[in-house]
Amino acid sequence: MESGRIVFWQQNSSPHQASWIRALSGLSPPGKIVAVFEGDLPPQRVALGWNSPESVPDYGQTKVFIRPRLDVLESLIHPQDEPTTHIFSGSVHVPSINKILGRCLETRARIGILTEARDSRGFYGALRLAHSFFYERRYRNQVSFVLAIGRHAGAWYRKCGFRTERLFPFCYSVEKPGSVTNGRTGSEQVILTFVGQLIPRKRLDQLLRVLAAVRSTGWALRIIGDGSERRALEKLADGLNLLWKITFTGALDNGAVRNELANADLFVLPSRWDGWGAVVNEALMSGTPVICSSYCGAADLISNGMNGEIFKCGSAESLVDTLERWISKGPLSASSRADIMRWSKSIEGVTIARYFLQIMEFLDSENGERPRPPWAM
16 A cells, blocks of 8 residues: 555544554554544543443554644654655534644645535535535545545535545444343343434434334333433323333443343434434444434445335334334344344454555555445445
């Protein structure tokens, strides 16, 4: 590979990227992979359990800098000894990273973007699109590649004026699950699980109303997380006469969440919008199939019928039909869980790191077969 040193510029360290960047550092010569962060984990992520021992990001042999000194920044932007690839995340929203991007554009370095799409629907979606189209025009033609994270990212960046040949589907990755505690009691109920913030965007209210309309009663729902909507959701569940079938656990640390996912029969993510949704990775790596809204970026990982199903976002009828179909199958079999876990090797950190290196080699050679995302094979 001719890319030399690779520098990631990001706002915070993240357990949703550390596994593949760590693997990349192990596949590269020492000192060639660098990560620069503006700060530590933000408070809202700590509240979600990201500060638990199981979720502290491990970047392996990556050279990590947090708020580096000016002389370190200069050495990264203007290296004297080797070509550099700079990969930026969140440049639109973080002024300091945006400033670094501007300076790197003045060098002869290769520039890449690693980012999700934005929601392009409706009036506000049109404003977001216009903002990105005009804001990114100053560097759009100088970007060599975009690692487009999520189901809608490719379409978003094409609308923003990026050429299709520069776009590569990409995903977040999470750590492989460790040992889990078997909490199943032999019940024939199908255990549904949701993990995330209890906020309007996650659309838990729709999920509860849909479950009230599902004909089968052979299910139980565990809602893991907390947020501004919790009391309203508890009240709604009570009004729908579902409270006896639903458990609100509150926020749990990452280890406990992994236990919950490993003991679930089905994970449900009904969000109005998620740029990705890394808990989908966690569920799949636990062997648990996923019912996912079509406007969640991580729906890109779902192969209908094999490891879950995608329902039409906002359609109660679509979600009812999907849930009834999966609940009617009964509790997840050991063989089905094993099949999904085997497939999930395609989204492990080392697999994503190798896919990234294939992209770099493709860009270096400017010919040959364009790499395909491993989860789509």
